Amino acid sequence: MSSSAYQTWQIGPAHVGDRSVPVASKPGVMAHGSIDTPAMMMAEWISAMDTPAAGARSLHLASGNGLVPAVAMAVGFAPDAFDRYKANAESTRRSLAAAPGVVAGAYAVHHEVLANDLVPATSCALATIRIPTDKHGVQQAVAEAFRALAVGGVCLIAGANDEGAKPAAKLLAQVFGHARLDAQHSSCRLLVATKLAEAPVDASSISSPWLDQHRFHEVPVTVADDRIVLSTRPGVFSWEHLDEASGILGDIMRIAPGESVLDLGCGSGVLGVLAARQSRTGRVVLLDADADAVRCARRTATAAGCRNVEVRASDVTDAVADEVFDVVVSNPPFHLGKGTDLAIPRAFIEQAYARLLPGGRLYLVANRTLPYESLIDECFGEVRTAHDGRRFKVIGAVRRV
Template sequence: MTADRWILALEAGELVLPSGPVLVMHARGDADLGALGDVHCVQGFAPDHDRLAARGLPVTPDLPDEGQFAVALVQIVKAKAASMGAIVSALGALAPGGLLLVDGQKAEGIDAILKTVRASFAITGSYAKAHGKLFWLTRPADLPEAALGWLAEPIETEEGYLTVPGGFSADGPDRGSELLVALVPQLVGRVADLGAGWGYVAGEILSEQAGIEALDLIEADYAMLTAAAANIDDPRARFHWADVTRFQPDAAYDAIVANPPFHIGRHADPALGRAFIAAAARMLGPRGRFFMVANRHLPYEDALKAAFGTGRLLGELEGYKIYEAAKPKRQTPTAKDASKR
C-alpha cells in the first residue's frame, strides 16, 4: 500500500511543516497522521470518526471553538461544495502564515479544486503520487473575498426543509424518497429511518401518520443529522448519529424505512445497500416490516431473500423499485430484550 502523500512529500524533503498544532479536516479513519505531530481531527462521518477515536486520536464532528493551528490538512471528498467549504473553514482556523495542505485523488476532483484555489491563492508546492495530488499554500493575513464564498449556505426546499450543501440531495428531495413516502402504508409502533439524511422521509411520514409512537432517525453524516434535527420538531422523532450497520437499538422496531446510499466516493457499490438490508433484518422484531426504495438497476433481490422470509414489490416507477419485506431472519436480541431474560 502506498504511503499517504504528505508522508512521501515530507520524506522527499519537498514539504516542511512549521511547528505547532495540526488540524485535519475530513480525516479518514485509516489516514496515517503520525508524521504530522499534534493533530486534532474533524470528521462528521460516523464510521471514520469511530475508527479515529478507536486509534486514540482527538476527533470531533465540528471545528474546535477556540485556538489557531499552525498547519491544516484537508482530505477532500467527492462533493466539491463540501471540500471547498472545508478548505475555507481550515483557512479560518489557521493562524496567518500557517500552512494549508489539500489532498485528494484525481477521481475525487483534486485537479478541479486546485484550479479553483489557485485562482485566489499562490500555491507554494504540490506533490503528485498514486493517482492523486497534494498541494499546499501559506495562509495570508486577509482571506480574499472569493474564498469566503466557498462556504455554501443551506438551501430551503419548497417543502420547507433545509438541506446540506454538498450532501446527498442538496437541491431538494430525490425522487426515490418521494416515491417511498407516497407508497409506504400506515405504520404503527416503533419505526426507524436508516440513512435518514436531512430528514425528508421521516418528516413527511411523521406529518402524515398518527399511529407511529416513535421514529428513530439513524444517520452517519453529522451535518445531515444536524439538519434533520432542525427540520423536524415532532416530539416522536429521535436522532442518532451512528453507523447504520453497527447501530444497536434499545428495542426491536415494528417497521423500518430506508433509501440506502449506494456510493463509496464516486463509485457505485451495492454492498452498502446490502448492508442496510442486513441491518434492518437485525433491528426488526419478528413481525416487523421493512420498506426500501432503490434504483431499478441495483441487484438487491438476493439480499432481501437472504435476510427476510417474505417480500413483495410495492411499485416500479420512474427507474425505482419500492420493496416491502417481512419475517426477518437470524434475529439478534437487542440490549433491552436480553435484559428481560
C-alpha cells in the first residue's frame, strides 16, 4: 500500500437494521476494512429506538469511523462526537457530512478525548461509549456520560471482554445504580443504563483527577545525558514512564546545530525536545494524531524552554504537507486496535521520505521483530542500522535525491 492509498478516503453504506448510513474510512481509521462489533451493537440498539424529541442531543465518546453517531443522527438526534485520534475524528466528520439531507448545525465533531465544557451538563438524552483501552479512560468516559445526560437519558457502553467490558459493567452499575447486559456476541458486550437521579449512586467510583484536562502527570527523565520533565496524561503512549525504545533512539540520534527536525508520532515530546536542544536554533515540529499527546508535548516543550518547537495535531504528516526537514525522527505506532498493522508505519516511512530534503536523514526505532527494513529500502534504496539490541533496533536511511 502506498502513502497515497493511506490518504485516500472511501465512503460506503453501512447497513444497520433497516437503515443504511454512509460511513467514511481509510487505512489508519479504527475498524478500516472490517466491522467493529461493539460499535455495530450500539448502532443496532439505537436504530431500534423511537424517534427522540425534537432537538434531542446525543454524546458519542470514541466515535471511531462515525457509525454510531451516524445512526443516532438518522434516528433524529443531534450528535456531539469525540475521538482522541485525528483520523477517527475526521472519519466521523466525513460520515456525518455525507448523510442525505444533513443541514448545518445538525452535528458537531471534536478531535478531543473528553467533552468537558463543549457539551453542557444534563443536555443529552443519549450517550455512547466505545470502551477505551485503559482503565482511566473508561472511568473518565463514564463520568463524562453521566454528567452530560439528563435524568431519564440512556448510556450505552460496548467493548470486547478482553478490552475490559466486565469491569466497565461493574463501574456503570456503581455510577447509575444498575447496568443491564443487553447483548453479547463475538466475545463482546453491550451494556445499558438509564440516569435515574442527578447525582451518581457512588460518586467515588468516578472521582478521577484526570477529568480535569488541565491536570498533567510530570515524569522527569534523562536521555542522552539531558534531563527533561515530560508532561503526560492517561491514554498517551507510555504515560507513566519513558518507554525504552524512545530512550534508545534519544541516546543514538545526533542533530547538528541549526538543523530542522520533524518528530513523527511525538507522544509526550521527549524526542522532539531533545532534538530542539541539540539543534539550538533549527526549526523543530512535533506531530501526533492523539489530541492529548499534542497537549502534553506542548507543555513538555514549554517547560523545557524550547522556543524553536511547534506541536501540531496530524494524521502522519498531513499537518506539514508543504514543508521539508533535514532530519525525521520517529517511534511509530504499529498497533491499530488490538492487532499489529503495518499500514501506519509504512505511511510514516513513505511520508518521512517525502518530507526530507535531499541529504536528509531518517532515524526510526522499532521492535526488532518488525520488518521495517524492507519498507525503508523500498523508499530510500538503502537501510542503515544504528542499533540492534535484544528488544529494539534503530534503523534509518539518507534521502539521496
